[in-house]
Amino acid sequence: MTHSVAKLNTLKLDPLNPRFEKAFSNETDLVVILKELFKESDVLSIVKNVLQQEFDLVEPIVVTRDINGQWLVLEGNRRTAAFMICSTAEYAREVGLDIKSVLSPTMEVPIFIYETREAAQKYLHKRHVSKPHGWKPYAKNQFLYNSYTAIEHNKFHRNSIEQLAKDYEISVPNIYLALVCYLVFEEIKKYEFFYFLIETKKIDYSVFTTALANPSIRDYLGLERDLNKYHDVSFIQMKRKIDLDSLRVFTKIVFDKSYGKNGNKAILDDSRKVTKLGEIFDCDKAVEELLNTKNIDTVYSNLSDLELRPSTSVSPSTSLSPSTSVSPSTSLSPSTSVSPSTSVSPSTSLSPSIQLEPIKPFFSAHVSKKIYGLYKKFMESVDKETASANVSPLIDYLHKFKK
Template sequence: MTKDVVKRDIVRVPLDELHFDPNNPRFSRYFSEGDQPVDKVIERMIKAENVQELMGSIGEQGYFSGEPLLVSRTNGALYVVEGNRRLAALKLLSGLIKPSPPLPSIEALKADAKETPSEVECIIFEDRKDILRYLGYRHITGPKRWDSLSKARYLKQLKDTFYKDLPDDEQLRAIAKEIGSRKDYVAQMLTGLTVFDKASQAGFYGLQRVQENDVDFSVLTTALSYTNISKYLGLESRTDIDAHGLREDHAHDVFSWMFAQDQQGDTILGESRNLRKLSSVVANQASVEVLKREKNLAIAYLHTEGPANAFSKTLDGALKKLNEAYDLLPTVDRFSEENKAALAKIEDQASDISLLVTKALRKQKMGGDTDA
């Protein structure tokens, strides 16, 4: 801990007097939504942060007092700024809070517990901002790092708490220095947060298969580093923190391509390494139309080089597949009527394509003779 944290007095506080921090970067959005935020915090702790393991440890060995909770006093109430996972484990173990619906695993841990603390060691601060910088050390550069969305929310808190009176460039420079990073990284994270929050406020543009938990924030911020994607979204650059020009229609497209999952759990983007292809696609209106229609990034990407190149590459791919089928022939011990029917369709389709290409070539030659 920092010297400022260490030198303060440690006091024991009853669990029922301690509250989850509504400004915690990991789950502050639950409190802004207003609908039973504590239930959502507990759900996150159970699903994403393995609070049961901590409950088992505390129930078996008691609470380790060597690392007190860091608490701020606001309007007379005590909010745990650092240590919300531990607070969740303690409150679940003591029965002060209960998941809804009840979980057998939680009930079993409570029943088996040898220790059920009713109070916990805390260090109390009169102002939450006195703890913010310690959080940066611990969760940005330290041993218990937050996910990228939580980091971005923390950076915004730093910006709004300590640097709001500085010019924009100096704000970024100061934050970057504080977390040991670059100002362009800070700006890109904050821009990503603005885009994310605007999408969230807009209900992710009516996309039924996109919820907050479906959005990989690190993929979103990485996408902004591609100039074509930033421009398609209506941003001036990847460091356009206010994002005043964000185009909702294009944001709808990007979120649907990157995060909407099909029945198999796949997205149109697939892996994040395909962002390079998506960047090429959004720079070409014809390719965008293909992507909207076909919902296939590989096909849309072929069209970024023009229809002629897309056609040639598609033929090359088809020929390669047919060659692979030919090479497999000696290893096949039994064929089916379905195989024969598929080959007949391929033959018919190839014949139709050949006929159309032949006609087109004839017209091209006639046109060429006339021009001469």
């Protein structure tokens, strides 16, 4: 690492900043990155300090050269964005501010230079990951994932993870957990289990990570109970183990506030209830009861009775046999509340080994995409909070067919 200075207009914001959930690239326009950073990372408070001349340039900005030879900011993106906004009227307008430029685009700022991004990883980890008030949990997990994939692409490998754990002074199981949390969350976003009803920036990601630290919950999702078994397995193989029906139920319980009690809290509204939820997930009947009552404490208190009760319901993780005949005359009224274990037709007899998927036999994947498109337009034109209670049960079934 060497110390130097650089002109402000020669600095480039980092498109791979762990704070971003969107996938940016080196070709992404600077304004796009600037707007995302301003929207999500409280750049405005720094802008106000600059306008009031309550800032200094003592702390250097950490940079490296990108593939085009530009100075790429690895640490200090928020400060750099604020300086850009305060030095260029066009940037200020792009983020919705009407302010006069108080800085010069050619002003010199102190920089620390690392030869590569990888060389700066330990510094960034100490600054943002190991500190309690560093990056938020999602950004920390994304940082560890990016650090890991830089040395071991697309695979869990014990030796590489042990090396990363040694470099960052984190236990091996916690490295595994960070990688698994990141990959599972990306699967949730990939299948859009949030139904357009949840803003990912407003969810409690820490509750999600606490939940995945529970062995029973990982087992319910189709993942290994023992974190030490995650090695020498490709990411693709790991993700294929995830049971998508269970993942959809888990997502609703952990994230969907419209589905929880009184429509303003998720069912798992407190990380201290994760242990109870883990025990509930060990019992299929208890999971069904939880989806009906939406109360973890109540279901947990009745867990012993539920475990003794014979199960006649259909498991959410079973799939409908292609040979199963479902009557096309079966209809779903708008007010019908459908849970993953609910039978469509009262007269249809299903054995416990057959899972209910009522939409797939009726419609091709193409038609399902059409229906999903109509749903999206509908949700964009109405009050989402009001509509979610009526349409989300139907979307539970349509969602899995949208690729």
